[in-house]
Amino acid sequence: xxxxxxxxxxxxxxxxxxxxxxxxxxxxxxxxxxxxxxxxxxxxxxxxxxxxxxxxxxxxxxxxxxxxxxxxxxxxxxxxxxxxxxxxxxxxxxxxxxxxxxxxxxxxxxxxxxxxxxxxxxxxxxxxxxxxxxxxxxxxxxxxxxxxxxxxxxxxxxxxxxx
Numbered sequence: 526x527x528x529x530x531x532x533x534x535x536x537x538x539x540x541x542x543x544x545x546x547x548x549x550x551x552x553x554x555x556x557x558x559x560x561x562x563x564x565x566x567x568x569x570x571x572x573x574x575x576x577x578x579x580x581x582x583x584x585x586x587x588x589x590x591x592x593x594x595x596x597x598x599x600x601x602x603x604x605x606x607x608x609x610x611x612x613x614x615x616x617x618x619x620x621x622x623x624x625x626x627x628x629x630x631x632x633x634x635x636x637x638x639x640x641x642x643x644x645x646x647x648x649x650x651x652x653x654x655x656x657x658x659x660x661x662x663x664x665x666x667x668x669x670x671x672x673x674x675x676x677x678x679x680x681x682x683x684x685x686x687x688x
Contacts, residue, residue: 526616528623531573531585536561538582539575539606546606551644554666554673569601571631574623576607576616583611586620588628591637599634599686605650612646621654625680634686639665639675648676656680 531539540561546552559567572588588601603624607616628636638656640647652658656678664672 526576526578526583526619528574528576528619531575531587533561533565535575535582535585536564539585540564542582542585542606542608545609550668551641552606552647554668556669568604569631572601572624572627572633574620574627576611576620583608583614584616584620586624588624588633588636599632601628601633601636603636603638603651605647617646617650618653621650625654629682629685632685634682636680638678640678642674642676648678651678651680654680 540558543555544558547555547558567589569588569590572586574586575582576584584605584607586603586605588603591597591600591602603621605617605620605624607620625636636656638647638651639662640651642648642661648658657680659677659679662675662677665675666673
């Protein structure tokens with residue numbers, strides 16, 4: 526498996542994996558796949574990755590800015606999605622490791638994730654990668670008319686922003 530920079534031509538496979546995540550009901554508040562243009566404009570231009578094996582995309586990772594305010598310029602919101610057929614095979618861990626390295630190379634000092642409490646796999650991945658649990662945001666948003674909680678995880682870089 527190879528982790529490489531995501532390109533626009535990867536979008537069909539990336540969006541299929543994203544749709545698989547949406548279908549679980551525990552991966553995102555999103556209910557439909559955005560256009561590539563909408564997705565592209567809402568994510569950082571750096572730190573976009575895909576995992577590829579045998580010419581097949583197995584997963585993807587990217588960062589979104591958490592705010593347009595300059596003081597939060599070094600903080601990114603994590604997205605990591607793994608295809609159904611590749612789950613449990615270390616794809617998420619490889620993507621997250623590379624995402625962390627890329628984020629630090631691009632000057633980010635904090636990564637954060639909002640995760641549905643029942644998404645145990647994502648919570649375990651974040652904990653394994655050095656994220657710490659910050660707390661629960663109760664009824665932070667509605668999905669399909671139902672209030673949902675979100676647990677917040679954060680990883681502070683040991684090399685960027687430590688001065």
